[in-house]
Amino acid sequence: MAEAPPEVTCQGLARTYGAGPDAVEAVRPLTLTFAAGQTTALVGPSGCGKSTLLRMIAGLEEPSAGSVGIGGQPPLAVRRRGGLSVAFQEAALLPWRTVEGNVALALRLARRPADPAAVAGLIRLVGLEGFERRRPAELSGGMRQRAAIARCLVTAPGLLLLDEPFGSVDELTRLRLNLDLPRLWQERGTTTILVTHSVSEAVLLSDRVLVLSPRPAAVVADIPVRLPRPRRAAMVRETRFLDLVDEIAAGLSEGGAAADRPLAAQ
Ligand SMILES: Nc1ncnc2c1ncn2[C@@H]1O[C@H](COP(=O)(O)OP(=O)(O)OP(=O)(O)O)[C@@H](O)[C@H]1O
Numbered sequence: 001m002a003e004a005p006p007e008v009t010c011q012g013l014a015r016t017y018g019a020g021p022d023a024v025e026a027v028r029p030l031t032l033t034f035a036a037g038q039t040t041a042l043v044g045p046s047g048c049g050k051s052t053l054l055r056m057i058a059g060l061e062e063p064s065a066g067s068v069g070i071g072g073q074p075p076l077a078v079r080r081r082g083g084l085s086v087a088f089q090e091a092a093l094l095p096w097r098t099v100e101g102n103v104a105l106a107l108r109l110a111r112r113p114a115d116p117a118a119v120a121g122l123i124r125l126v127g128l129e130g131f132e133r134r135r136p137a138e139l140s141g142g143m144r145q146r147a148a149i150a151r152c153l154v155t156a157p158g159l160l161l162l163d164e165p166f167g168s169v170d171e172l173t174r175l176r177l178n179l180d181l182p183r184l185w186q187e188r189g190t191t192t193i194l195v196t197h198s199v200s201e202a203v204l205l206s207d208r209v210l211v212l213s214p215r216p217a218a219v220v221a222d223i224p225v226r227l228p229r230p231r232r233a234a235m236v237r238e239t240r241f242l243d244l245v246d247e248i249a250a251g252l253s254e255g256g257a258a259a260d261r262p263l264a265a266q
Contacts, residue, residue: 003083003158005191006071008034008057013066014216015052026052028216029066036071039185039192041202043248044212050195051088051163053217057193058086058161070159082110084159085152093136093147099123100132103151110155122150125180127173141168146177153184160185162194166201175233178204183230199252203244204231211251221251 014029026049034040042050055061057068059075070078078084085106093102103119123132126146136144145168152160166174182205185192196202202209203225211221225244227235235241 003156004071005037005158005189006073006078006083007036008159008191008193009069010053010057011067011069013053013056013068014064015049015056015061016064025216027056028218030217030219031066032210032219034191034193035208036191037189038207039182039194039205040208040210041206042193042195042210042212043197043199043202043252044217045214045252046197048212048215049217050212053212054086054161054163054193054195058084060086078159082106082112082155083157084161085155085157086161086163087145087148087152087165088163093144093151095136098133098135099128099139099147099150102136102147103154106151106154112155115154118154119150122154123147125184126150126177142170142173145169146173149177149181153181156188156190158191160190160192160194162192164195164197166196174201179231179233181205186229199245199248200236200241202248203227203241204236209244209248211248220254221248223247223251 010030010032012029012031013027015027017024017026042053044050052061056063057075059079068075070084097105100119100123103122104114107115123129126149128143128146131139131143139147145165149165166177169177178201194205206225209223209225210219212218213220223244227240
């Protein structure tokens, strides 16, 4: 059964790696709310702290300060009951399990009943029909990423966290996933937070785009995307789409100078 989408709150959330003169401030205290059922894209320069922020929301990284609330609950508790799913750049599939086995395992780990129809449906949706019984080593990087996305979605989590999930997927498949997957989130009303380096992908997928500054991550622009859904491939050529892309790109370039240095050097 699908979980109700939660509101996600970050209260004074910060993360510094290391200590003393070599300390690296990845995220400076951030207070943010992600509305229930909305898709928010995080864009920002490489190394600015996007993954760190996402990992703290997922409960995979301890904040140095502040807290995360997912429907008012701590991330770890939500993750343990399968209420949130995470897909990262490197698709961490179990190498000894088939595609089908990897997707089905997510249900077992969340203590949900087996659901072969849901597993088969998601494998079809991500375009891996015919590869159900293949193991990860027999798949391309992009296929592994798609299998990981199917695994994420099978528990119908209330919160979906995606870190460059389409990084190794070819352009055509990426566009198809960009159009098809949001329909699924939309039907279920999933709260989704995703990190992407592609500004047009951010616009195509999201209801809101947060532009982050160079490290330490701070929000420099908060841009609502009021394009109708479902989004269509032809939209990427429309003026209103291109205007949003320009606005985000301007936010990125106005974000300030790169700061990939230890704290002591700033
Ligand atoms: N485990 C760690 N130990 C020390 N420093 C870290 C660690 N993880 C990340 N950092 C540093 O924190 C900063 C932010 O990293 P993060 O991976 O969050 O950036 P990002 O915006 O996701 O980057 P990219 O877009 O390149 O994936 C970087 O300077 C990185 O070197």
